[in-house]
Amino acid sequence: MNENEQENTATPTGESAPRDSERLVKVDGMFENWFLDYASYVILERAVPEINDGFKPVQRRIIHSMREMEDGRYNKVANIVGNTMKYHPHGDASIKDALVQLGQKELLIDTQGNWGNILTGDSAAAGRYIEARLSKFALETVFNPKITKWQTSYDGRNQEPIFFPMKFPLLLAQGVEGIAVGLSTKILPHNFCELIDASIAVLEGRPFDLYPDFPTGGIADVSGYNDGKRGGRVRVRARIRQADRSTLVVDEIPYGTTTSSLIDSILKANEKGKIKIKSIDDNTAEKVEILIRLAPGISPDKTIDALYAFTDCEVSVSPICCVIREDKPAFLGVSDVLRYSTERTLEMLRQELQVQLDELRGQWQAASLEKLFIEQRIYKLFDNLTYEQAIELTREKLKPFEPRLLAPITDEDLQRLLEIRMRRITRHDAERADRLIADLEAQIARVTDQLAHMVRTAVEYFRNLKKKYGQNRQRRTELRTFDNIEAAKVAIKNTKLYVDRAGGFVGYGLKKGEGEYVCDCSDIDDVIVFLKDGTFTVQKIQPKSFVGKDIVYAGVWKKKDKRTIYNLIYRDGVSGWSYMKRFAVTAVTRDKVYAQGKKGSQILYLSVNPNGEAEKVNVYLRSQAKLRKTKLEIDFADLAVKGQLVKGNLVTKYPVRRVELAEKGVSTLSAREIWLDEAVMRLNDEGRGRSLGKFHGDDRILEITRGGEVRLLSYDLATHFEPDSPVIEKWNPRHPVSMVYYDGEKKKYYVKRFLIDRSQKPETVISQAKGSHLAFVSTDVLPVISVSFAREKGVPPREDLRVELAEFIAVKGIRAQGNQLSPDKVKTITPLPSLPYQEPEEDEEGEEPDELDDRLEETADDRQDGQEPSPDELSPADLLGSDGEGSGTPLAEGASEQVGDGGQTSLF
Incomplete structure (x- = not known):
């Protein structure tokens, strides 16, 4: 008995004392011991998978049971469940649930019937209606009884595998979830082909990366994956x-x-x-x-x-890669699991080849002995001999040939020879026997070579798996870096903000008549409140909150908002002088009170300007004996925007009677520079990514997608872009778009050039017939391409054609088909550096931009109608009032380079 049991054991005294064989165990002792046993059982036998084959016990028993029943045909799931109960003592419901989950992963089990839907969450039909069988992949990678270790089932009536000789990283391919006592596991599924490529990389000593691939698809940000370890996300x-x-x-x-x-x-x-x-x-x-x-x-x-x-x-x-290794739970990374699986696959292949080699050597030994036995006519010497004498005679006659054999002659070999029937002896064909032995020798040489070069053998094995089973297993989940979405910026304005200025209350739950309406807001916004004493605070919006009496201003506050400018005139509480300042409130501590001056200060004037407007105000002073001028004109545009806690510039030392607005102002902020972060395909004003330029007013962003859709978008930071759009840039209304596209219906390439109107709605501007695609697009003023042609039988090869698109076709309407690029069969289209272009300082003939636009539209309409341009028609360069910058993007793979007039041409 251990110390713990002694402490938890009590033996009563007196007449009722039990015999020595009887013990009373305290409940806390039972709990401690039995709970640990239960926890260990759940971890090892129920919830956590084994690293050697990737199965939980119930899954392993299901697959073993299906192998027992395997005959190439489908079996009812109810039958599979019933047969599996020989090995699994936990009931049919758990078996069927685990079987359905295995079937829905579409890897080890071929299914028939309604197996549910992982997309909608619909459950599978009853087991009597659905059927299953092992897949060819499972039969090839999971089983080999000759190298499988076995154990007795729970009732002692059957044998079940301890674990299968798995030759594939199944655990990472399927993924698994399990909750045990005190720990859990969540291994995410990975792509079939990527796992094979990573296994090959392990064998060849190359680095690799593994990221999840989900059966439901979607988009994933794996920057915090942490190799699938605890703490990853x-x-x-x-x-x-x-x-x-x-x-x-x-x-x-x-x-x-x-x-x-x-x-x-x-x-x-x-x-x-x-x-x-x-x-x-x-x-x-x-x-x-x-x-x-x-x-x-x-x-x-x-x-x-x-x-x-x-x-x-x-x-x-949140992944957590917990597996059973050597009968203990281990927390590993997915790369560790893959390396272990690859090394185990290498060992399983070696064992299989060794077994195969031993069998081939045995077959060669038997065939060689049989050939000698028959051709040396040893069987004719058995007359009047006992069985034992025949054995000894055969051994004696074959002993001279023993050095030529692969192994010494055993009693089993001799008994096998004596059991050969006369019919087989009479039909013996020496040439066929020689061919059989030669074929066995070739197989032995092949297997021996494979054993000698196990890494090469394993690589060939994995490549063969990928070739046979990886055709329709492309990655479903796109990997992308996500931006952080601030909930307050995207929340719909679902309520209204009210303020009770005199009472000091602010919120969206004020009753009718309690306060005045301020603005629409959402219930997760922050509210900034300025009080008359010069203090302000920011707090989360609430139904009703007391912030202080004499509220001067209350409104919604946005974090990092640099464009909302507060224009303020206040009287200092100590000196009594008046100061003015302009400031932005970009960052605060919630519920902290910020002061604009000393105690006793008072706000005389405050305006909140969402776009940095600077107004003019009149400051009226109290009349005094020596004061000549009682009215001051203040222009806030003369002040620089500074920090929220600066003292400000002195307005006057005299008492101020009132401040009145004299004239509304305009924005004093410069144009807003916008960047495109191509890692997340989102706009920002913080300098991340590629600069699109400076925007103000109604400027727009031009996006052209791979499908040929043209979109004019605002520069709102919430704007979404397609991840593979070849053109995303600031729109220049005077720049034409040049395109080369393939018409799948007419089997020809066409060239078109067009201008985009500000009112243009999203529209696909190329053929939408099957097989159509965009081959080249550019917003350069004078783009150039090189066209190479396919070689045709019986036709001399044609030299590459250099095409200046501005000369090839005039600017037409956006819906025009365009001109055919060439009647010959085009092989490739390659961008060349665009021609240099200098913008004229002044439009020709002093025409205004609107007149140029009208004339351009008339020209485009004329050409669309098939009319030839008049001699005085404007050239493409004349019609473009821009700096010639743009981007040209061919939709094929290659590298990017800077070209002609500052545009960008990329060969993907």
Whole structure:
């Protein structure tokens, strides 16, 4: 008995004392011992997978049971479940659930019938209606009884594998989740082909990276994956596209969600006012299709961001790679698991080849002895001999040939020879026997070579797996770096902000008549409040909050907002002098009170300008004996914008009677420079990525997608772009777009040039026939391309053609088909440096831009109607009032280089 048991054992005294064989155990002792046993059992036998083959015990027993029943045909799931109960003592429900999950992974099991839907969350049909069998992949990679270690089943009636000789990183391919006592595991699924490539990299000593690939697709940010270890995080988003101005379409959903749960989260967000939608429809069948129809006037771009911020359209997955290794739980990285799996696969292949070699050597030995036995006519010497004498005689006759054999002659060899029937002896063919032995020798040489070069053998094995089973297993989840969406910036304004200036209350829950309306807001916004004593504070919006009496201003505050400028005139509480200043409030500590002056200070004038406007005000002074001028004219434009706590510039030392607005101001802020962060395909004003230029007013961004869609977009930071768009730049209305595209219906290449009108709606400007694609696009003024032609039988090869697109075709309407590039078969289109172009200082003939636009439209219409241009028609250079900058992008792979007039040409 150990010390713990002694402490937890009590033996009563007296007449009722039990015999020595009886013990009373305290409940706390039972709990301690039995709970540890239970926890160990759950960890080892239920929840956590084994690193050697990647199976949990129930999964291993199901696969073993299906191998027992395997005959090439489908079996009822109910039959499989019943047969598996010989090995698994935990009931049919757990077996069927595990079997359905294995079948839905579409790797080890071929299914037939309604097996549910991982996209919608629909459950599988009853086991009597659905069928399953092992896949060819499973039969090739999982089983080999000759090298499998076995154990007795729970009832002692059957033998089951301790683990399979798995020759594939199944654990990483399927992924697994499990919750045990005190620990859990969550290994994310990975791509089939990428796992094989990584295994080959391990064998060849090359570095590799492994990232999850989810069966539901979606978009994932794996920057925090941490090799699948504890503490890692993967952000997964639904794939959402804009069908039109009022409809969004969800094509793929995040891992771990279903269309039902996703729709529920969207409806809840809509009920709470986080987003605003009109209706939602689920058309999911084999592929996801959720249609989200927006309410009138709602921005699709901001709604997409709001869906990511407030619904299950974005989820965060925390992996934790816990496996059983040597009968103990181990926390590893996925790269460690892959290396272990690859090394084990190498060992399993070596064992299989060794078994195969031993069998081939045995077959060669038997064939050689049989050939000698028959050709030396040893069987004719057995007359009047006993069995034992025949054995000894055979051994004696074959002993001279023993050095030529692969192994010494055994009693089993001799017994096998004596069991050969006379029919077989009479039909012996020496040439056929020689061919058989030669074939066995060739196989032995091949297997011996494979054993001698195991790394090469394993690489060939993995490549063969990829070739046979990897055709339709491309990556489903796109890897991308996500931007951080600030919920307050994308939340729909679902409530109204009110203020009770005299009472000092602010919030969205003030009753009717308690306060005045300020603005629309959301219930997660921050509110900034200025009081008459010169203090201000920022706090989370609440239904009703007391901030202090004599409120001068209350409004919604946005973090890092550099464009909202506060113009302030205040009287200092100590000196009594008046000061003025301009400042922005970009960062604060919530609920902290900030002061604009000393105690006793008072705000005399405050204006809040969302675009940095600077007005003019009149300051009226109190009349005094020696004061000649009682009115001061102040222009806030003369002041620089400084920090929120600076004292400011002196206005006057005399008492101020009142301050009045004299004239409204205009923005004093410079144009806003916008950058495109191509890692996340989002705009920013913080200098990340490629600068698109300085924007103000109604400037627009031009996007041209690979599908030939032309879009004019605002420079709002919430704007979304397609990830592979060849043109994203500041739109220049005087720059034509030059395109070369292939018409899939007419099997020809066409060239077109067109200008884009400010009112242009998103439109696909190339043929939409099957096979059509955009081959080249440029916003350079004078782009140039090189065209190479395919060699045709019986036709002399044609030299490459240099085409100056501005000379090849005039600017036409955006919907024009364009001119055929060449009647010959085009092989490749390569961008060349664009021609230099200098913008004229003044438009010709003193025409105004509007007149130029009118004339350009007339010219384009004339050419579209088939009329030849008049001699005095403006040239393409004359029609473009720009600096010649743009981008030319051929849609083929290559490198990028700077060209002619500062434009960019990229060969992907």
